Amino acid sequence: MTDKRYQVFVSSTYEDLIEERREVTQAVLELDCIPAGMEMFVASDAAQWELIKEVIELSDYYVLIVGGRYGSRTADGISYTETEFNYALELGKPVLAFVHENPDDIPQGRTDGDDKSRELLGLFEPE
Numbered sequence: 001m002t003d004k005r006y007q008v009f010v011s012s013t014y015e016d017l018i019e020e021r022r023e024v025t026q027a028v029l030e031l032d033c034i035p036a037g038m039e040m041f042v043a044s045d046a047a048q049w050e051l052i053k054e055v056i057e058l059s060d061y062y063v064l065i066v067g068g069r070y071g072s073r074t075a076d077g078i079s080y081t082e083t084e085f086n087y088a089l090e091l092g093k094p095v096l097a098f099v100h101e102n103p104d105d106i107p108q109g110r111t112d113g114d115d116k117s118r119e120l121l122g123l124f125e126p127e
Helices: 015-030 046-058 080-091 115-123
Strands: 007-011 034-037 061-066 095-099
Touching: 007 015, 007 046, 007 080, 015 034, 015 061, 046 080, 061 080, 080 095
Parallel strands: 007 034, 007 061, 061 095
Antiparallel strands: none
16 A cells, blocks of 8 residues: 655745745655645646646645745636635635735745735735
8 A cells, every 4th residue: 555645736826926836846845745836837828727727636735835826817816826825725625724824924026016916915815
């Protein structure tokens, strides 16, 4: 009998949370699990979204990291990160969400610069 190795999909905006993603990925590896995430592909078109959906479907867990950016948006105006999160919920995946406690303390270079993105980030409240 072999032990199951769980796959964990790690989701966040990318450039502003590189170090945080690295730390979560390392923790996932230390738990003898398999990390998966968007750094393997670019979430920029319908074909890529189908691939991302497949990886989420194959994952056992979904981990979300929310910092100071809402992220690039789909044609529907929803960020790819929120779209991934909603899909994981729709599938009933166990979700672990890490939300920055004090987003106002995040350095300006790691936050959204436009009012619409800040507004959408404020509305995106994973539970």
